[in-house]
Amino acid sequence: MSNLANLRGYLHSQLRVKLPVPTKKFTDQVVIVTGSNVGMGLEAARHIARLGAAKVILAVRSIQKGEAAAKSIVASTKRDPSVVEVWELDLARYQSVEAFAQRAQLLPRIDVLVANAGIFMMEFTKAEDNETNITVNVISHMLLALLLLPKLRETAVMTGKPGVVTFTGSFTHWMTQFPERNSSHILDDLADEGKSKGRMRERYYVSKLIQLLVAREFAKELSNSSKPGKVITNVVNPGFVATQIMRHGGPVFQVYLKLMKAALSRTAEEGGRTVVNGAEGGEETHGQYLNDCQVGSPSTFVLSEEGGKVQKQLWDELMAKLEKVHPGVTQNI
Numbered sequence: 001m002s003n004l005a006n007l008r009g010y011l012h013s014q015l016r017v018k019l020p021v022p023t024k025k026f027t028d029q030v031v032i033v034t035g036s037n038v039g040m041g042l043e044a045a046r047h048i049a050r051l052g053a054a055k056v057i058l059a060v061r062s063i064q065k066g067e068a069a070a071k072s073i074v075a076s077t078k079r080d081p082s083v084v085e086v087w088e089l090d091l092a093r094y095q096s097v098e099a100f101a102q103r104a105q106l107l108p109r110i111d112v113l114v115a116n117a118g119i120f121m122m123e124f125t126k127a128e129d130n131e132t133n134i135t136v137n138v139i140s141h142m143l144l145a146l147l148l149l150p151k152l153r154e155t156a157v158m159t160g161k162p163g164v165v166t167f168t169g170s171f172t173h174w175m176t177q178f179p180e181r182n183s184s185h186i187l188d189d190l191a192d193e194g195k196s197k198g199r200m201r202e203r204y205y206v207s208k209l210i211q212l213l214v215a216r217e218f219a220k221e222l223s224n225s226s227k228p229g230k231v232i233t234n235v236v237n238p239g240f241v242a243t244q245i246m247r248h249g250g251p252v253f254q255v256y257l258k259l260m261k262a263a264l265s266r267t268a269e270e271g272g273r274t275v276v277n278g279a280e281g282g283e284e285t286h287g288q289y290l291n292d293c294q295v296g297s298p299s300t301f302v303l304s305e306e307g308g309k310v311q312k313q314l315w316d317e318l319m320a321k322l323e324k325v326h327p328g329v330t331q332n333i
């Protein structure tokens, strides 16, 4: 697809497409939603609670904000307050991810992980051994997914229904030429402040491209695994949504954003519908990029031969990194 066709498709989605309100039940399911104190995560959690989940876990870095979100979900859905739990998760710290995953082992089941939290930063900062956008948007979510995988599989065997790991991705993966792809150590280079000079404006886009590439490889690995218990994974593009994600942009960027929001944006509730669509985990969504609540088409780079090679390189780099963070975790696949 050309960039022009892509732009037309984007405008059509933003201005014309009416996203379906989710109706598929989540009865008896235990669903974890990261970044669910505000924005699309909150609205997705609200839909999932309304649709009958037995437990919705709001995985958030501020318990206080999470409690306010839980209250609002209970008030709007009239579900019992015990249905919505607030658990601490800071994706900028591997230890927090590990502690969260350890706590989750005590749950009777995990049906769905909604890997939704995200950060958009144009300044270079580090969280753990990576630049912060990369740690939060990519590395920690994949660490969490791998740590929860045995429980998702166990649940799938018990229920006969595939587990689901859905990532909130972005159309912005189209918006970078990703020159870092030419490195023999892509993740290391992205963690290097000197090499990131002049590149931070696109870093969020790069993080969303890497997230999509590694999720596609994750899907392949899941399909090839002989372990019992099927797990579906997909990446959702919610479109452009009026939330707080770009709160770290500078003042000029905020003016531009305000205009764009007024002209084009979806509401957080509408964006939340796309996230729930991913969480439903339709078989046809495995390894796919979802657009307007159906299987869509990722960028031409992602689909290219080069994109395939970079995808494999990134996967290998990521697995080596995660083995260092949590030895043995890659064996969960």
Ligand SMILES: NC(=O)c1ccc[n+]([C@@H]2O[C@H](COP(=O)([O-])OP(=O)(O)OC[C@H]3O[C@@H](n4cnc5c(N)ncnc54)[C@H](OP(=O)(O)O)[C@@H]3O)[C@@H](O)[C@H]2O)c1
Residues within 6 Å of the ligand: 034, 035, 036, 037, 038, 039, 040, 041, 059, 060, 061, 062, 065, 089, 090, 091, 092, 093, 116, 117, 118, 119, 136, 168, 169, 170, 171, 237, 238, 239, 240, 241, 242, 243, 244, 245, 246
């Ligand atoms: N809005 C858009 O147009 C758009 C478009 C495409 C994709 N997305 C993606 O949609 C997802 C949800 O974002 P949103 O638009 O709903 O924005 P949002 O309202 O800013 O929500 C982002 C969520 O991520 C959480 N978060 C950030 N850093 C975290 C960390 N270190 N540990 C745990 N949680 C963290 C935030 O928590 P705090 O409130 O504590 O910061 C918040 O709950 C993100 O992945 C974003 O990249 C957004």
